[in-house]
Amino acid sequence: MKNITILAIESSCDDTAAAILRNGKVLANIVSSQLDHEKYGGVIPELASRLHQQNIVRVVQAALQKAEISKEELNAVAFTQGPGLIGALLVGISFAKAFALGLGIPLITVHHMQAHILANFLSETPPQFPFLCLTVSGGHTQLVLVKDFVEMEILGQTIDDAVGEAFDKGAKMLGLPYPGGPMVDKWAKQGNSQAFRFPDAETNTFDFSFSGIKTSLLYLIQKSSKENPNFVAENMADLCASYQAQLIKMLLSRLKKAVKYTKVKDIAIAGGVSANSELRTRFVALCEENGWKAHIPAFEFCTDNAAMIGIAGHYKYLAGDFADMMAVPFTR
Numbered sequence: 001m002k003n004i005t006i007l008a009i010e011s012s013c014d015d016t017a018a019a020i021l022r023n024g025k026v027l028a029n030i031v032s033s034q035l036d037h038e039k040y041g042g043v044i045p046e047l048a049s050r051l052h053q054q055n056i057v058r059v060v061q062a063a064l065q066k067a068e069i070s071k072e073e074l075n076a077v078a079f080t081q082g083p084g085l086i087g088a089l090l091v092g093i094s095f096a097k098a099f100a101l102g103l104g105i106p107l108i109t110v111h112h113m114q115a116h117i118l119a120n121f122l123s124e125t126p127p128q129f130p131f132l133c134l135t136v137s138g139g140h141t142q143l144v145l146v147k148d149f150v151e152m153e154i155l156g157q158t159i160d161d162a163v164g165e166a167f168d169k170g171a172k173m174l175g176l177p178y179p180g181g182p183m184v185d186k187w188a189k190q191g192n193s194q195a196f197r198f199p200d201a202e203t204n205t206f207d208f209s210f211s212g213i214k215t216s217l218l219y220l221i222q223k224s225s226k227e228n229p230n231f232v233a234e235n236m237a238d239l240c241a242s243y244q245a246q247l248i249k250m251l252l253s254r255l256k257k258a259v260k261y262t263k264v265k266d267i268a269i270a271g272g273v274s275a276n277s278e279l280r281t282r283f284v285a286l287c288e289e290n291g292w293k294a295h296i297p298a299f300e301f302c303t304d305n306a307a308m309i310g311i312a313g314h315y316k317y318l319a320g321d322f323a324d325m326m327a328v329p330f331t332r
């Protein structure tokens, strides 16, 4: 059987990433994270585009080198079409088109959120269709019924902020550097998750809302800092542990309802926030308690990466689902 070797490109936000997959196995997975945004406390879109442009050739070269293959061995180029920052996406798309055109090989468009979900197929024991996926990232929070590699039904989603945003903005209020999610995770390990109480939100059955809990953290900081100016510094670990625990509770309560409703037994998580250590532990425990099969991508495939674009591209290649040179990015 002929090998299927795919170059995958991801440039939707602030990570410039390239991967090489052969027959669905990762040969190289290179991610260059743009640290320059840290001093602004968030991603600056124009800066992200410029950095992608500076990095992309080097990142692709590194992926080819790591995989020990030549360009001529590639069968297709897969790239993130959206959603994402328009200028950032355009760099990846232009590069992918030029590369595919130069080599005379097909192009494959990939939906970034579908790719996060399909990162679960990089595992030795992938989920069985249909399965339910809790997709949690910096821009999205969704409960998705995954019917096959392309047909995915969104059962519920956030009506305001994504949970990754709630982590990042909460961290910012606490004076932690960007991106705050991993910092909250780290601090929470030494804290008491019962020390402070945060509210849940009233939403439709499978929907999420994180604006209320953010405001509640802000009010707690403002009120308590008036009484004690060192309140945040003295309570950092407890604040992180309590805030994180409530975010996770909100995620898992909706997930539980969706599992009951769909009656599926294969359950997955995906997206940057699925790198959170406490969420991973609680998710596995919940699945064990209920006799569900838990699926979590390996740590390196949770946050933005190109291997997930490659695996989504691999299945599109098998289905003969190719794009033409007119493919344009989408932002939402």
Ligand code: KG4
Binding pocket: 013, 136, 137, 138, 139, 140, 163, 164, 165, 167, 168, 179, 180, 181, 182, 185, 271, 272, 273, 274, 275, 276, 277, 302, 303, 304
């Ligand atoms: O999937 P991703 O890399 O990019 C988007 O598609 O948005 O997700 C990024 C988000 C950020 O909000 C980041 O803070 C969060 O994932 N994140 C975490 C952790 N690692 C990344 N949140 C909580 N705990 C973590 N360990």
Ligand code: ZN
Binding pocket: 112, 116, 137, 138, 271, 272, 303, 304
């Ligand atoms: Zn992402």
